[in-house]
Amino acid sequence: MDQTIQTLLNHRSIRRFENTPLTEEQIEILVKCAQSASTSSFIQAYSIIGVKDREKKEALAELAGNQSYVANNGHFFIFCADLYRHHLIGEREGIKVEESLESTEKFMVAVIDASLAAQNLCIAAESMGLGICYIGGLRNNLPEVNKLLRAPSLVLPLFGVSVGYPAQNPEKKPRLPFSQIYHENEYRQDEDVSYNSLEEYNEILSSYYKDRTNGVRSDKWTSQMAQMLSQPQRMYMKEFIENKNFGKR
């Protein structure tokens, strides 16, 4: 099996890092790898903010729900959906672009573009022996994050990525059964078959947690999900993104 496939299959999120900052060369190569990802109609609708400032990192760590590894890592990247430079082009070239930029379609394009770039950066990092962790917790409080980063209209911080030298070696968490994720020719909808396979997956995940915690935890995936989803989170999001001029129409 080639090195890249091994890197991909061995992914696990790292939540404790050595106190070694990335070098400028490392940051540059990571960002260049991010930029090499595919982008919808070459629109390149994203930006990356690298946070080095200690105070800012600590503020972000707190905003993300006191996740220490947002502050303590080799580097902290924030990926933003970004149509601001396209707005600027419209302005400078005297062409009306607002209806496009404010569309749900272009919001999706920008989120997808940013995500493809982020995943490239993560894989590049892991291939260099670094560890990564996505930080969706930034969305706990985007208005504050937004202010801290001075992100203008049409720039929306989506998530962070902590990168650094791993100071832990967690086990890989078993994913959903292949048959849940992969469908052939069309989407299967047999609810009983589907739910049975989720129950089998519950067993696998349960014994994964038991093994790792000496029997303290034995969560089922379906219960984790039901529990999490019973409490609506970040319900300010729709209004917030529309105020940033994303997905308004």
Place this chain on the structure above:
Amino acid sequence: MDQTIQTLLNHRSIRRFENTPLTEEQIEILVKCAQSASTSSFIQAYSIIGVKDREKKEALAELAGNQSYVANNGHFFIFCADLYRHHLIGEREGIKVEESLESTEKFMVAVIDASLAAQNLCIAAESMGLGICYIGGLRNNLPEVNKLLRAPSLVLPLFGVSVGYPAQNPEKKPRLPFSQIYHENEYRQDEDVSYNSLEEYNEILSSYYKDRTNGVRSDKWTSQMAQMLSQPQRMYMKEFIENKNFGKR
């Protein structure tokens, strides 16, 4: 430079493939690599539909704007945002999850999850010597694509990925300047500096097109973008995704 970084930096989209289908083993390893990507709070909110059926592939190629490489490739994958199995869990476990599932936050989570998985699949494919092309054109007509794939409520096809043995060797398209994409500590907003750097990029892209087309094309990036964005596309999207119960609140 390691093999993975080389693969990432060498990416180019392939739009002509040999007539060699992927093997089941190849499909399986690609999907497993996709599944190894990070996922928000372990929610795994996506599905992949692999289309083999010849008629279906041709219908999709037409819907995507007569892109022949949607039908002619080694395999065609469609990535979907998927919260349907979470809906099923809520139903079976008697827990109210609809408010969560219909939130803009969870719509973003599902789009990001699907995109990270897709990018893993693409990189795995490229490391195996295969070529890939993202097919956002599926969003030209999602209602029809949706019907063809029998995607239920809370399953939203986002884009396709054509994979196969490359039958062309295009050049790599130069990306935006590093300084456009990467910001330190906060988002820079000097419009003049930013627009000047876009004009420098115009020169680079212009000579790229000139070299490739013996002078026939010499597009500037800013003009390409202004032109594209002056014509709003896929404006049915907001209503369509809300009808699929995504991003309603």
